[in-house]
Amino acid sequence: MSPELSTLLLVLFFSGCCVALLLELLLQRAVRTGSLVPPRMYMEILVDAPLQHVWDYASDVARQPEWMHEMKRVEMLTPGPIVVGSRGRATVRIFGISTTDDVVITRLEPPHAFGIRHEGKFTGEGLLEFSAVGVQKTLIRWMEYLRPPLFPMLAGFLQRPILRRIFQSDLSHLKEILEEG
Numbered sequence: 399m400s401p402e403l404s405t406l407l408l409v410l411f412f413s414g415c416c417v418a419l420l421l422e423l424l425l426q427r428a429v430r431t432g433s434l435v436p437p438r439m440y441m442e443i444l445v446d447a448p449l450q451h452v453w454d455y456a457s458d459v460a461r462q463p464e465w466m467h468e469m470k471r472v473e474m475l476t477p478g479p480i481v482v483g484s485r486g487r488a489t490v491r492i493f494g495i496s497t498t499d500d501v502v503i504t505r506l507e508p509p510h511a512f513g514i515r516h517e518g519k520f521t522g523e524g525l526l527e528f529s530a531v532g533v534q535k536t537l538i539r540w541m542e543y544l545r546p547p548l549f550p551m552l553a554g555f556l557q558r559p560i561l562r563r564i565f566q567s568d569l570s571h572l573k574e575i576l577e578e579g
Contacts, residue, residue, distance in 0.1 A: 418549050425551040437554035438543040439562040443569040445538060447576045449530040452538065453509030455576060456526060459486060465572040468492045468564060482506050486514075492564065520544045538569060 428434035476484040505513030546553040
């Protein structure tokens with residue numbers, strides 16, 4: 399590689415980093431002042447199954463890799479039944495990259511709410527809420543907020559449309575499993 403090309407690549411790299419840092423700071427300020435909402439993801443689906451049946455399956459941590467495509471393995475680190483404060487660890491692979499996701503259960507209100515706090519490389523929170531619609535249907539609402547370790551606000555906004563589609567696909571997979579019985 400010629401010295402001129404090496405210099406050009408270095409200038410482009412540092413220029414890109416400066417632009418990303420500037421965007422990060424501007425986005426953080428906009429969120430802090432309330433002129434922009436954080437890059438949370440919202441998904442929902444209506445399942446043709448009773449609330450208790452949906453809750454029993456979806457809140458069973460050991461079974462979550464069956465319907466969450468990106469979760470490859472999960473284990474509870476806290477013994478005993480799951481309660482608020484219980485800790486778990488999942489191996490997650492998104493975009494071909496594997497990472498460990500340490501989580502803490504932050505909300506557990508059977509059969510209506512299951513919340514977690516992400517404490518791994520990607521921090522954030524997730525909340526699944528379940529509502530009966532009549533006797534035989536259940537509405538699932540899912541909010542997820544993930545902050546990447548580098549340029550968290552900028553990367554959060556960039557990843558949001560992609561991850562939202564992935565998580566909506568997870569809900570569709572959950573619906574298939576629950577409706578097939």
